[in-house]
Amino acid sequence: MSRGARVALLVVGAAAVLVAAPLIGPIPLPLRALADPLGSDAAARILWQIRVPRVVAGFLGGAGLAVGGAVFQAVFRNPLATPYILGVAAGASFGVAAVARIGAGVALLGLGLSSWAALAGALLAVAIVWMVTRLRPEASTSTLLLAGVSLNFFFSSLILFLQYTASFADAYRVLRWLMGGLGGADLSAVLQMAPFVVVGIAVVLAFGRELDLLTTGAELAASRGVAVARTRTVLFVATSIMIGGVVAACGPIGFVGMVSPHICRLLLGPGHRLLLPASAVFGGAFLVLCDTAARIAVAPAELPVGVITAFLGAPFFLWLLLRK
Amino acid sequence: MGTLSGSRIEVRDLGVRLGEAEILAGVGLSVAAGELLAVIGPNGAGKSTLLRAIDGLLPVRHGSIAIDGRPVSDYRRRELARVVSFVPQSGAPADGYTVRAFVEMGRYPHLPTWSGLTSDDRRVVDEALELTETGHLAARALTTLSGGERQRVSIAAALAQGGSILLLDEPTSFLDVRHQVQVLELLGRLHRDGGYTVVAVTHDLNGLVADADSVLGLVGGRVACSARPAEVLDAEVLAGIFSSGFRLLPGGRHGLPVVVPARGER
Numbered sequence: 285m286s287r288g289a290r291v292a293l294l295v296v297g298a299a300a301v302l303v304a305a306p307l308i309g310p311i312p313l314p315l316r317a318l319a320d321p322l323g324s325d326a327a328a329r330i331l332w333q334i335r336v337p338r339v340v341a342g343f344l345g346g347a348g349l350a351v352g353g354a355v356f357q358a359v360f361r362n363p364l365a366t367p368y369i370l371g372v373a374a375g376a377s378f379g380v381a382a383v384a385r386i387g388a389g390v391a392l393l394g395l396g397l398s399s400w401a402a403l404a405g406a407l408l409a410v411a412i413v414w415m416v417t418r419l420r421p422e423a424s425t426s427t428l429l430l431a432g433v434s435l436n437f438f439f440s441s442l443i444l445f446l447q448y449t450a451s452f453a454d455a456y457r458v459l460r461w462l463m464g465g466l467g468g469a470d471l472s473a474v475l476q477m478a479p480f481v482v483v484g485i486a487v488v489l490a491f492g493r494e495l496d497l498l499t500t501g502a503e504l505a506a507s508r509g510v511a512v513a514r515t516r517t518v519l520f521v522a523t524s525i526m527i528g529g530v531v532a533a534c535g536p537i538g539f540v541g542m543v544s545p546h547i548c549r550l551l552l553g554p555g556h557r558l559l560l561p562a563s564a565v566f567g568g569a570f571l572v573l574c575d576t577a578a579r580i581a582v583a584p585a586e587l588p589v590g591v592i593t594a595f596l597g598a599p600f601f602l603w604l605l606l607r608k
Numbered sequence: 609m610g611t612l613s614g615s616r617i618e619v620r621d622l623g624v625r626l627g628e629a630e631i632l633a634g635v636g637l638s639v640a641a642g643e644l645l646a647v648i649g650p651n652g653a654g655k656s657t658l659l660r661a662i663d664g665l666l667p668v669r670h671g672s673i674a675i676d677g678r679p680v681s682d683y684r685r686r687e688l689a690r691v692v693s694f695v696p697q698s699g700a701p702a703d704g705y706t707v708r709a710f711v712e713m714g715r716y717p718h719l720p721t722w723s724g725l726t727s728d729d730r731r732v733v734d735e736a737l738e739l740t741e742t743g744h745l746a747a748r749a750l751t752t753l754s755g756g757e758r759q760r761v762s763i764a765a766a767l768a769q770g771g772s773i774l775l776l777d778e779p780t781s782f783l784d785v786r787h788q789v790q791v792l793e794l795l796g797r798l799h800r801d802g803g804y805t806v807v808a809v810t811h812d813l814n815g816l817v818a819d820a821d822s823v824l825g826l827v828g829g830r831v832a833c834s835a836r837p838a839e840v841l842d843a844e845v846l847a848g849i850f851s852s853g854f855r856l857l858p859g860g861r862h863g864l865p866v867v868v869p870a871r872g873e874r
Contacts, residue, residue, distance in 0.1 A: 490721055490722075493713070493716055493719065493721075496705075496709075496713055497713055497716060499702045499703075499705075500701075500702045500710070500713065501696075501702075503660070503665055503696065504694070504696060506665055506685065507663050507665060507689065507692075507693070507694040507696075508689050508713060508714060508716045508717065508769065509685050509686040509687075509688070509689030509690070509716050509717030509769075510685065510716065511685045511686075549704060553704060553705075553706075553709075554702070554703065554704035554705050554709075555705070555709060
């Protein structure tokens with residue numbers, strides 16, 4: 285199959301998932317509900333006020349996580365590097381967990397305090413890694429990787445501490461939130477998350493060539509004309525804004541960010557000018573697919589989507605790896 | 609191959625520190641446009657650091673580096689990349705990229721953010737592949753190449769950058785004899801016929817050093833000698849640089865002697 289055909293397959297497959305997902309659920313919906321977005325009957329309300337926003341949130345979240353993964357894998361030159369593994373998601377989670385523990389429900393500039401806390405946590409984690417790159421310019425990518433991994437453990441231990449000292453009910457709420465899920469994703473959640481993800485992805489897309497060069501090594505990239513320090517800074521900030529926004533809305537959902545870029549690389553090659561948008565489309569559709577499975581697997585109850593992502597994704601990824 | 613006008617390099621009293629360690633001190637050199645300078649010296653003498661400093665990749669603590677009379681620190685990164693290309697010691701290649709994609713990355717300093725390669729860019733890439741005799745490898749993945757092929761592809765990517773200065777870090781190390789000769793011939797073509805200014809760090813005394821216009825010997829971060837190959841390929845001079853004995857035999861390139869290590873003689 286040619287690369288063009290694979291791109292077409294990806295786009296058509298993603299579109300099919302996005303159209304089908306809102307129609308699937310514990311309550312079957314007639315197709316005519318689609319035609320009437322402002323309708324007042326139950327079917328139209330379920331479709332347009334609950335399921336469609338949730339699908340959009342899933343798509344945005346998956347796209348943001350996948351693009352964040354692609355960026356970190358290139359910058360750290362490591363196939364396992366993702367914002368999730370390098371403490372960015374843990375930083376964001378810590379922010380949200382801390383707000384949940386304190387129990388503040390203040391809204392600032394239209395965003396809930398937990399969104400700001402997630403953003404602050406993500407930026408804090410990235411700022412620490414960034415400082416390592418500035419204080420030790422000669423630090424290798426494996427040093428950065430180690431710094432990120434220890435940050436992940438650091439924030440995870442803070443989260444554990446918050447949970448341990450919380451009341452039973454609060455601890456459970458934090459735990460449930462840490463599993464990740466789109467259950468609370470309504471229209472306002474979509475509107476809160478969208479700017480972070482859209483701006484983050486737009487910035488990252490402008491750096492496709494730089495990411496290609498960074499995978500050949502920071503020094504060679506610099507020699508070829510990339511302003512490495514500035515590029516890394518912009519990419520780190522854009523990614524952490526993106527991840528902060530996603531984590532605030534859906535919790536730390538793992539695996540999507542690591543596996544989506546790899547699957548797209550296997551299908552379409554490593555060039556980032558194609559890989560980044562492809563990862564966004566694949567990651568978005570993949571998370572929507574997993575969320576749909578999470579909604580119907582034990583209906584009328586729901587599974588946390590984090591349970592599904594790796595359960596569906598890991599065997600598929602293993603199959604792709606072995607097939608090559 | 610069109611002949612370049614070349615660029616000249618002047619380094620004065622260069623001092624570089626990495627952390628606490630002083631890597632280079634008081635290093636001066638000058639390479640005229642179109643010349644080939646070979647940099648020799650024992651391991652850890654600062655040879656690779658010198659190349660990186662000329663390419664503006666390291667903070668310079670002392671002294672100055674100028675290309676065509678303009679300090680390297682005045683160039684913007686992209687601007688410098690259009691003049692100077694660096695061919696590092698062959699390391700692990702980037703996973704998954706094809707040879708053509710890798711060589712195309714060399715065009716980076718010429719490309720605006722959103723547009724693709726122009727037909728001009730493609731022509732330069734094709735020429736670089738042709739010049740290095742790697743055209744037949746264009747569709748291959750980098751990871752499947754042999755050491756000699758990888759070295760030539762690495763040079764092709766540097767040529768695609770379109771500069772007139774090539775800095776090479778041990779271009780013939782780790783290659784078998786045939787591939788060494790191929791790379792030497794390629795460098796000879798580039799510098800003699802192409803007009804490139806070439807600075808190469810090397811341990812290849814009988815090949816690359818003999819072909820050079822001038823030779824810089826570094827010991828412990830300082831210049832131990834700076835002379836023509838005929839003066840450097842001398843038992844006493846080499847013994848001073850490498851702290852090891854050498855014997856000279858007749859019959860080297862360009863009427864120069866062949867130097868061989870003399871074991872047990874100092």
